[in-house]
Amino acid sequence: MKRILILDDDQRMLDALRRTLHRQTEDWAVTFLRRPEAALKALQNTPYDAVVTDIRMPGIDGLELLDRIRQCEQTRNIPVVVLTGVNDRDLKAKALERGAADLLNKPVEASQLIARLRNVLETKTYQDNLRATNSLLNEKVQQQSTDLAQTRMSIICRLGMAAEFRDEDTGNHVIRVGCYSRAIATELGMPRPFLEMLLLAAPLHDIGKIGIPDSVLLKPGPLDDDEWIVMKRHCEIGECILRDQSKVVVPLIDWYSTKQSTLKNVLDNRDPVLDMAATIALTHHEKWGGGGYPRGLAGEAIPLESRIVAAADMFDALTSNRPYRPARPEEEALSIMENTVGSHLDPKVYDAFIRALPEIRAIRDRFSDDVALFPTVEGASR
Ligand SMILES: [Fe+2]
Ligand SMILES: [Fe+2]
Secondary structure (H helix, E strand, O other): OOOEEEOOHHHHHHHHHHHHHHHHOOOOOOOOEOHHHHHHHHHHHOOOOOEEEEOOOOOOHHHHHHHHHHOOOOOOOEEEEEEEOOOOOHHHHHHHHOOEEEEEEEOOOOHHHHHHHHHHHHHHHHHHHHHHHHHHHHHHHHHHHHHHHHHHHHHHHHHHHHHHHOOOOOOHHHHHHHHHHHHHHHHOOOOOHHHHHHHHHHHHHHHHHHOOHHHHOOOOOOOOOOHHHHHHHHHHHHHHHOOOOOHHHHHHHHHHOOOOHHHHHHHHHHHHHHHHHHHHHOOOOOOOOOOOOOOOOOHHHHOHHHHHHHHHHHHHHHHOEEEEOOOOOOOHHHHHHHOOOOOOOHHHHHHHHHOHHHHHHHHHOOOOOOOOOOOOOOOOOO
């Protein structure tokens, strides 16, 4: 049953329209009103499918009513048929301009009114269906974007785990460095998106170790000078793996873009987490006072995220067991770190680290090496 609202300030006109439409009562539920204010109120309370309105009325006239219907989210899609005098050329033009669905001359002919109403009702049904389909499609697209974002995050986490399997005794180190870094950044007052990105990006700091030969990476004793040169390459290898426009990715895009592949669109879609991870991978061994590697940057030339990860990584290395030494007590680790403030660690980052200590301790307990987050594989550790 379609709902129709008819508005005219002239009671005789309303009576005539009522007689005109009385045969349609099976398909249409028609409300007749004399006052525009009452019509606006009725439109708020009931979902009408069409409005027929007189144009010349005292107070709110037909044109203003049209405006109000169009401005309101709830009523903007209801078609409005406007009744005008034969000679109201100006008013007719204005009514169409303001979004009237159709015009009808007074006196209204029964067949005309019914035909026009059928038309606008049909169009509205069609448009309603279209809108419903559109919003369904939008929902689907949104769901797919969420799925894609989750897949990305999951791949990033797994990438960190992959690197870890080659290097550390347990995989928990990268998880702790991610959490510590987030805690330090929180103390530095960084915005939420930065914190979330850092949590995911920091665990990838040593991903470049994938590219270091076992003879160097897994060597039980100290490295000689040449081996150190090889070891230091893990920063650039890490960046190369993670940066979108790396020398690996660009030729791949070039090759496949000539074959009408959608690969270009996929790879052009820069991922801010991977971008931050690439920056961290490249610069996490730089030192605040200079003299780090691979670029020898100093001070604020080193990206903040890398200065944060440097502190988190140093604390975790000092407080973890190593094949050649046991974990140091927290007090000793802190005093070693304090001695590097200004030369290696950024003083502001170190202060934030100290403020974050209660949370850092909680993270260390939650993700300690005794907690098996990853499956242990015989022979995977050194
Ligand atoms: Fe590293
Ligand atoms: Fe590390």
